[in-house]
Amino acid sequence: MSVVAKNRKAYHDYFIEEEFEAGLVLVGTEIKSIRQGHVQLKDAFISIVNGETWIKGMHIGHYDQGNRFNHDETRERKLLLNRHEIEKLNKAQTLKGYTIVPLDVHLYRGRAKLKIALAKGKHLYDKRQVEKERSIKREIQKSLKGQY
Template sequence: MGNQKTVALNKKARHDYELFDTFEAGLELKGTEIKSIRHGKVQLKDSYISIRDGQAYIKEMHISPYEFGNRFNHEQTRDRRLLLHKNEILKLEQATKIKGYTIVPVRIYLSHGLAKLEIALAKGKNLHDKRQSEKEKDAKREIEKAMKFKY
């Protein structure tokens, strides 16, 4: 955890889903994509993970074109393969098919110069759960504020 720089967070994932197991996945990228990621030009907002043919892919992850790239620049929202161990892919696939989980990207970060994606097994929250977690967050904030002024 020492040499990690978070590039992008998916704040909506924590709001819309209840997160369970997390996994670290590598990304199969082209040269201009990693350069754009290092400049922080990546968005996870509408992205999701699907598994097909025994491989995990992230879809709709937006990486802006590299500004110094030429005709070999990358497509912005292409499907990118995730680099996971076979047993991790099987575990994710079983969780989605049998238990009804979804796989959501949580954050993208750089670790020792390599782009890594943190993904999580998640279940969707309904409106009541979202309101409850919002109330808890507000209460925690009020307690922090009260403690700050008390001392």
């Protein structure tokens, strides 16, 4: 499994609760462009419409050797999930106030997969607390490394 693109902003802005892996419905030039690494998840989000999950705002650049049949870069793409997974995501989103965020795009056995997660938004003070904990851990590791 090789990670092609990662959404670092999601880990910064949200508490990740539960992760899922979804397939992507793509056209020919899109998968070729993903294999070249021309994917961006920065402003992408996931919505559930009529019992189907869709990712919107995911940018897949044009394929270099593509001709006039190249794809639209930011079109809506359908995600492939089981029915009970879709129902679980929809219930958590509507009743509990969770957000569904994309985490990364990776290739598994030649197929593009999208890791998505149920997430709760962080407040500014939560972000500061996490950063403080990271810096403390970094200082501890630095001091332990100096002792040996």
